[in-house]
Amino acid sequence: MRDNTTVYTPYEVFNVQLGRRYRFRVITNSLNTCPILFSIDNHNLTVIASDGSPLEPYTIDSIVLYSGERYDIIVHTNQDVRSYWMRTSGMLLCGTLKAFQLAVVKYKGAPDEEPGGNKEWNVDTHGIQLDPLNTKTTEGFVDISQLNSTLPNDESLNEVPDRTIYLGYDFNIIDNFRSHDKELYSVHEVDAPFRRFTQQINHISTVFPPSPAQTQYSDIPTGLFCNEESMKANCTREFCQCVHVIEIGLGEVVEIFLVDEGATFNTNHPFHLHGNYFRVIALDKLNTSTTIEEVKALDAKGMIHRKLDKAPLKDSVMIHDGGFTVLRLHAKNPGFWFFHCHFQTHTEMGMGLTLQVGTPSQQPKVPKKFPKCGPWKYEGYEEEGQGSKDCPTNKECRVMMSYVVQFLMFYTIMLLY
Ligand SMILES: [Cu+2]
Structure with a gap:
């Protein structure tokens, strides 16, 4: 409503012809906590790629898209000639x-x-759904780890990885100084509506460095970096933050367990990795909440099946609340790569970290005169009339220029005579 007038926005119309196959490229940025259920009435959807990486065709009826994901879907227009x-x-x-x-x-x-059928919010679906929200994969549901990549198997699918990294994340109930003062209004003491939970990975909130690590690594004080091993404090009891960095050797095959502990409330965090693809080799929902220890115990009993043949290649993936997703990364691209929950507010509050692939000496060289940035602190104003070192406002420069002009005039006059 605007000025008591109802505004009708026309629907986007996709014009198709009977008996053809159309490729829809579906993308969701959904910066807020909004997975999106996508479907087309009376038509099934054949998934052929995700995040730009090809998949063996797999036909479904609907799909839940998580923030940052992209899917290529074929729609066969083989229904009655009308609108849907x-x-x-x-x-x-x-x-x-x-x-x-x-x-x-x-x-x-x-x-x-207009097409027939309701025009309402509706998450009741029929048939096969890909990547259902926080739902154990049973009949009628399929998850991305069950689809097949068409790309050849590579080192990331080796039987045994070089190392395994466990990342447990959640909204933690801790006195984060940004929103709570443990002496005056501790998160443990205020009423529920006033509690602000803290988004963390392995009980650490990441912060952004004052300069970009990729091009100005030496400008960043080393004391700003940390991870679970280097952190001295007990981060389950006190608030911990730093530039959260996990180092990976160039060429290593790393298995990453993303564990959505899900203790605080029922939500979902899609994770996105910059600069690399990973294979999705397992995912499952266990309960309303879980722990890294529970996932490790399951694995020790052989109850986590790893798909090491044709596992799909992606850069964005969902993890069930109270569940886990297992990735394999062949770290062959040196750099500082941000790995984070794709919901913007969660990232800003610390639910992310940097995977440092390779040592600083193995990083790509920085181009000459590449722009730099860094911290700035207010220290008063420049003196009047000296705001810039460029002519004509700079006094020394103006004096020098007047000498040059006088010399040129004198030399020109001498030549004329
Ligand atoms: Cu999140």
């Missing part, structure tokens, strides 16, 4: 708001009228 709703319905926060959007898939020759 393309539906997106938000989940989690957007489910609370019952947020949804519709578009129209219109067959050539169809009457110029």
Whole structure:
């Protein structure tokens, strides 16, 4: 409503012809906590790629897209000649708001009228759903680790990785000085509506360094970096933050367990890695909450099946709340790569870390005169009339220029005479 007038925005219309196959490239940035259920009435969807990496075709009826993910989907237009709703319905926060959007898939020759069926937020689906939200993969559901990559197997799918990294993350109930003072209004003492939880990985909130590590590594005080091993404090009891960095040797094959502890409340965090692809070799939902210890115990009993043949290659992946996802990374791209929950507010509050692949000497060289940035601190104003060292405001420069002009004039006059 605007000025007591209802504004109707026209639906996006995808014009199609009977008997063809159309490739839809679906992407969600969804910076907030909003997985999106995507479907097209009366049509199934054949997934052929994700995050730009090819997959063996797999036909489903609907898909839940998580922040940062991209899917390539083939739609076979083999239904009656009319129009159909393309539906997106938000989940989690957007489910609370019952947020949804519709578009129209219109067959050539169809009457110029709206598709039939409801025009509402709706997350009830039929048939096979890919990557259901926080739901154990059972009949009717399939998760991304069950799809096959068409790319050849590589070193990331070696039977035994060079090392394993466990990353447990959650909204932690801890006195983070940004929102709580443990002496005056501790998070443990205020009423629930006033509690601000702290997003952390391995009980550390990451902060951004004052300069980019990739191009100005030596400008960053080494004391700002930390990880679980180097942290001296007991981070389960006191708030810990730093530039959270985990070093990986160039060429190593690393297995990464992402464990969504899910103790505080029921949500979901999709993770995105910059500069690399990883294989998704396992994922599961265990309970309403879990721990790294529980996941390790399951693994020790041989109850985590690793898909080491044709595992899909991605850069963004979902993890069930109270569950885990296992990735394999062949670290062959040197650099400082941010690995983070793709929900913007969670990242800003610390749910991320940097994977440092290779030593500083193994990093790509920095181009000459590459722009630099760093911290700035207010120290008063420049003196009047000396705001810039460029001419004509700088006094020394103006004097020098006047000498040059006088010399040129004198030399020109001498030549003329
Ligand atoms: Cu998150």
